[in-house]
Amino acid sequence: MTAAAQTLFDKIWQRHVVATDPGGRALLYIDRHLLHDGSFHAFAQLRDTGRSVRRPHLAFATADHYVPTVNRPGVPMEERFRSKIDGLAENTGLHKIVHFPLGDARRGIVHVVGPEQGITLPGVTLVCGDSHTSTHGALGALAFGIGASEVGHVLATQTLWQKRPRQMRIEVSGRLGAGITAKDLILAIIAKIGAGAGAGHAFEYSGEAIRALGIEGRLTLCNMSIEAGARCGIVAPDDATFTYLVGKPLAPQGEAWDRALQFWRTLNSDPGAPFDREVTLDARTVEPMVTWGTSPQDAAPISASVPDPGAAGSAERRTSMAHALEYMGLAPGTALNAVKVDRVFIGSCTNSRIDDLRAAAALVKGRRAVVPAFVSPGSGLVKQAAEAEGLDRVFLAAGFEWRDSGCSMCVGMNGDSGKPGERIASTSNRNFEGRQGKDVRTHLMSPVMAVAAAVTGKLTDFRKLS
Amino acid sequence: MEPFKTLSATAVAMDHSNIDTDRIVPARFLHNPRSAGYGKFLFHDVRFDAEGREIADFVLNQELTRDARILVAAENFGCGSSREAAVWALAGYGMRTVIASSFGDIFFENSFKNGLLTVILPEADLARLRDAVHARPGAKVAVDLVKQTVTGPDGVDYRFDIDAFKKECLLSGQDEIGLTLAREADIVAFEQRQRIEMPWLY
Numbered sequence: 001m002t003a004a005a006q007t008l009f010d011k012i013w014q015r016h017v018v019a020t021d022p023g024g025r026a027l028l029y030i031d032r033h034l035l036h037d038g039s040f041h042a043f044a045q046l047r048d049t050g051r052s053v054r055r056p057h058l059a060f061a062t063a064d065h066y067v068p069t070v071n072r073p074g075v076p077m078e079e080r081f082r083s084k085i086d087g088l089a090e091n092t093g094l095h096k097i098v099h100f101p102l103g104d105a106r107r108g109i110v111h112v113v114g115p116e117q118g119i120t121l122p123g124v125t126l127v128c129g130d131s132h133t134s135t136h137g138a139l140g141a142l143a144f145g146i147g148a149s150e151v152g153h154v155l156a157t158q159t160l161w162q163k164r165p166r167q168m169r170i171e172v173s174g175r176l177g178a179g180i181t182a183k184d185l186i187l188a189i190i191a192k193i194g195a196g197a198g199a200g201h202a203f204e205y206s207g208e209a210i211r212a213l214g215i216e217g218r219l220t221l222c223n224m225s226i227e228a229g230a231r232c233g234i235v236a237p238d239d240a241t242f243t244y245l246v247g248k249p250l251a252p253q254g255e256a257w258d259r260a261l262q263f264w265r266t267l268n269s270d271p272g273a274p275f276d277r278e279v280t281l282d283a284r285t286v287e288p289m290v291t292w293g294t295s296p297q298d299a300a301p302i303s304a305s306v307p308d309p310g311a312a313g314s315a316e317r318r319t320s321m322a323h324a325l326e327y328m329g330l331a332p333g334t335a336l337n338a339v340k341v342d343r344v345f346i347g348s349c350t351n352s353r354i355d356d357l358r359a360a361a362a363l364v365k366g367r368r369a370v371v372p373a374f375v376s377p378g379s380g381l382v383k384q385a386a387e388a389e390g391l392d393r394v395f396l397a398a399g400f401e402w403r404d405s406g407c408s409m410c411v412g413m414n415g416d417s418g419k420p421g422e423r424i425a426s427t428s429n430r431n432f433e434g435r436q437g438k439d440v441r442t443h444l445m446s447p448v449m450a451v452a453a454a455v456t457g458k459l460t461d462f463r464k465l466s
Numbered sequence: 467m468e469p470f471k472t473l474s475a476t477a478v479a480m481d482h483s484n485i486d487t488d489r490i491v492p493a494r495f496l497h498n499p500r501s502a503g504y505g506k507f508l509f510h511d512v513r514f515d516a517e518g519r520e521i522a523d524f525v526l527n528q529e530l531t532r533d534a535r536i537l538v539a540a541e542n543f544g545c546g547s548s549r550e551a552a553v554w555a556l557a558g559y560g561m562r563t564v565i566a567s568s569f570g571d572i573f574f575e576n577s578f579k580n581g582l583l584t585v586i587l588p589e590a591d592l593a594r595l596r597d598a599v600h601a602r603p604g605a606k607v608a609v610d611l612v613k614q615t616v617t618g619p620d621g622v623d624y625r626f627d628i629d630a631f632k633k634e635c636l637l638s639g640q641d642e643i644g645l646t647l648a649r650e651a652d653i654v655a656f657e658q659r660q661r662i663e664m665p666w667l668y
Contacts, residue, residue: 015663018656019649019652022630022631023629025631027646027649027653029657029660038496038549041499041550041551044500049641049643051643084497121666124667129548131548145548146572147553147572147576147579148550148576149550149579149642153642153643153646156646156647157646157653158657159649161631163629165571195484195542196484196541196545199542199545199569199571226546229568229570229571252666256665256666259666260666263664295486297484316483316541320484411493412492413496413497420516430546430547432486432546433511434489434492435488438511439511
């Protein structure tokens with residue numbers, strides 16, 4: 001008799017169950033814990049309860065949420081940001097946790113740093129007090145975002161109580177068209193299934209298009225699983241994953257690598273493994289996408305028009321859509337490629353890696369931004385790599401600002417935000433009301449689409465640039 | 467954590483789906499320590515205008531519903547960011563229960579750790595409950611965690627399911643970390659086993 005077919009998710013989950021409670025919840029062991037400058041609430045909780053960190057060397061910290069992206073010599077950082085960044089240095093020092101401090105090239109957005117440093121590995125459980133922790137599933141890790149109380153729980157116990165989620169497989173056949181990216185694909189997926197469809201589910205992405213994405217594209221894809229409501233999204237590791245990990249500073253080396261690799265090669269869903277829901281999509285149908293509303297599900301191909309709430313299926317949906325369009329200042333029927341933008345942002349844990357910057361720079365070369373635009377690389381190392389290739393000079397020559405790394409304009413809490421009423425073409429992950437500043441209107445898109453918006457001043461199909 | 471058993475209190479209804487945690491508490495307030503009191507930040511940008519004055523037609527600014535302790539929402543409430551401050555803002559304002567047809571997973575987990583009961587009702591029941599609350603502004607809704615029921619202002623009872631462990635934590639107000647630390651022997655045994663099976667993680 002053969003063992004029952006298992007999903008990749010279940011294979012990792014089962015290896016991490018420490019105990020179960022009578023209600024069926026599992027106490028999961030956590031292999032890797034990422035911390036950032038917003039984690040101070042959890043450290044405060046730890047201090048107030050007099051608890052200590054159980055295994056400090058499994059935690060890794062980097063400041064990102066509060067770090068300004070414009071840092072000029074001699075100009076002191078604002079106290080409200082400085083205090084959070086100093087607080088992280090203090091807390092990690094106190095608890096002997098590895099910290100990439102300000103000024104260290106390894107510092108950057110926590111979801112860029114984890115894979116880059118080899119902290120993220122196939123088959124591990126990884127958590128962070130940030131919803132975009134789903135990113136790390138791109139390397140075959142079981143990775144999910146948690147709240148401050150759970151961060152405190154992991155620091156104190158190295159475990160978490162979790163209910164096993166239902167599982168959804170998203171199979172993407174065919175190949176994406178030229179210049180169509182993982183960002184367009186994930187926006188198309190969320191538009192298809194809805195922003196709440198993933199609640200209570202773990203996603204596994206599979207199929208030819210996913211295999212062809214490369215690791216950075218998979219990171220973008222898994223990053224936005226949370227925008228479909230799923231806490232985690234995972235891609236089975238393959239040769240591309242292993243090649244990516246070779247030589248990463250904290251990845252296993254030598255004999256340990258060989259042994260790890262042997263295990264990593266078993267990490268895939270068995271044929272016939274049961275999923276609670278299966279969704280399929282043909283990559284060849286995916287066009288460059290932009291959002292028009294205030295939820296990532298409000299996404300449409302750039303060739304489309306702003307939809308009419310009157311045509312929505314339910315009363316609730318009609319109300320929500322009308323409200324979103326009022327906030328966005330858009331009239332139903334307006335061609336999306338006629339919508340003017342005031343500002344462009346390229347960055348965030350979704351789209352700030354070297355491949356993103358290369359693609360954006362290749363398109364911007366020889367063109368000129370007609371609205372204010374800036375680039376914030378995902379980490380100090382991404383910035384260095386881009387500068388070594390001369391990408392900074394390409395952006396600067398086109399009128400873009402070239403800034404430091406941080407969460408920046410993805411989350412209006414570090415000084416980077418738009419002004420009320422401004423419309424921003426953004427490579428970030430959330431177009432929620434107020435996300436980029438009070439009354440700011442966000443349109444999500446890929447880096448090349450953001451470049452097209454920057455050089456034309458309106459939402460534009462990058463393929464139509466002359 | 468304040469225990470939760472039963473509650474009969476003013477309810478408000480919000481019809482929009484996908485009310486995200488940025489709307490519940492904008493990111494720019496998150497630098498405050500929890501002790502600053504997050505209740506004043508709840509729904510800040512739809513509750514107050516640019517000068518900090520109350521926006522009159524927002525439901526929590528109306529006299530009959532200002533003291534609401536129960537929020538009846540729609541689908542996917544609390545989606546988005548993992549910020550626990552969204553729960554602190556609701557609890558800080560005085561909310562003890564949010565009822566929706568689904569929740570953002572992280573928000574849902576965060577709620578229980580702060581004594582905020584999140585109740586899931588099927589969409590049809592929820593729509594009926596919202597209508598009943600809209601029809602009688604300021605009316606009370608009753609929540610009984612022991613019996614797992616919600617009673618609308620029209621007297622209609624709705625039964626809800628809840629994880630037994632969470633129910634116990636809410637009823638007793640106990641701290642989850644304390645319970646987990648009692649599993650120390652299990653955690654040590656796991657670590658010893660994993661160190662042999664996956665030495666590259668150590």
